[in-house]
Amino acid sequence: MTLTLLYQDEHLVAIDKPPGLLVHRTQLAAGEDEAALQLLRDQLGRPVWPVHRLDRGTSGVLLFALSTEVASLLGAMFEQGLMQKSYLALARGWPQEDAGLIDHPLARDPEQPSAGQTMLAAQTRWRVLERIEWALATDPRFPNTRVALLEAEPLQGRRHQIRRHLKHIAHPILGDATHGKGPLNRAVAAFLGTQRLWLHARELKLVHPVTGSPLQLEAQPGATWPGIDRDWTG
Template identity: 40%
Template sequence: MLEIIYQDEWLVAVNKPSGWLVHRSWLDRDEKVVVMQTVRDQIGQHVFTAHRIDRPTSGVLLMGLSSDAGRRLAQQFEARQIKKRYHAIVRGWLTQEETLDYPLVEELDKIADKFAREQREAQPAVSHYCGLATTEQPVAVGRYDSVRYSLVALSPVTGRKHQLRRHMAHLRHPIIGDSKHGDLRQNRAAAEHFGCRRLMLHASELSMVHPYTGAPLTITAGLDPVWMQAMSQFGWRGILPNIERVEFSGPKPQDAFSDKHMEGM
């Protein structure tokens, strides 16, 4: 069962685990772990997506309980009326708070987009980031005797594909566990020594105006066991009190999914 973190007569939000697809795709036609169908079966009614979260990313996923609700939410996302807040663990020490305005060329899928035009213009992409904490651990990687990580808060202004992952990589602070834009040796070290066997990117919070009541609404999603283990090992417990938790009843991601869910996410 998925953790439902918000529900009323119009909307439902879940804490999507890392490794779960939002909906079925012909690219993963044999995948049985799908959020939309699971939520539908869990609450006994159809749900309608308004946005998406990358498969390896965990956190808040908001859906409508009718096509009209899904449409209204999608319009709010498109108009950038919904504020999104993420947290990530990145390589190196990132301590400043800044806004990165760095255009991105759309990433094409080798299969799904094989007939698309490859030469495309870069699209505007803006992300806010703020370093919250750092750590240095005595683990040798490459020519270095230790590894350095930072806990970072991220807020995308635009919504390009893999925007936060690509922006952090551009800053030379790739997100740990990012098999496409990150550092393979760092990812292996983080998995082996600290149990970070997933993309360490979590959609922590959505803030918005309710599309039906007009009331302000903030939805938060708690951290999973992999995140909580890392927070403890790196001495970061207490930094994110709104999403940290002592216990977590769901399955551990490294037990629930095989290695094929880790690669190419």
């Protein structure tokens, strides 16, 4: 696999991560040989350091440092909330409002019961880009399925933050096996002919940690995304 490079200089590099690709190898997916870190290292012929993470199913902008010093600087920027992140998501149903802010604390580890865990502050801004209706019956009460194309901006970087927050407001992301609905996900996958988590890291804005210049890294979702009939940059 050849990764698509979105930006590269002597300090950092950004790629457009395809859905289903791990950021780095892990014991939780011991049977997987391919991961973005190793693929990018081999493609560039030099070491690279990941400075943030995307879930395996999420596609889009993924940033790497080209030295430990820059990795430390970028890591601190992520921790301090100095990055502006924008995602696209296909969510179940139509929100009543056109935009909103989800302010809902999240347990540190989403894979463990929340009781007894430290609760971390988490806010996600969202807005509806398009309301879509498919001729797909996934509920016997309705002949069609309503889907919303959303823009989501997490103000922190909690694990599964967007996925958990959209579930919290009863609009889970389609294809989310952990926080969504299995029957709906399977019906949508058959309808679209594609099985994936419909979450895409579209944009990452930051100040370059070395030069101080503003950077705007973008990865468009492509024609496979339902509802994408123009460049959603506005």
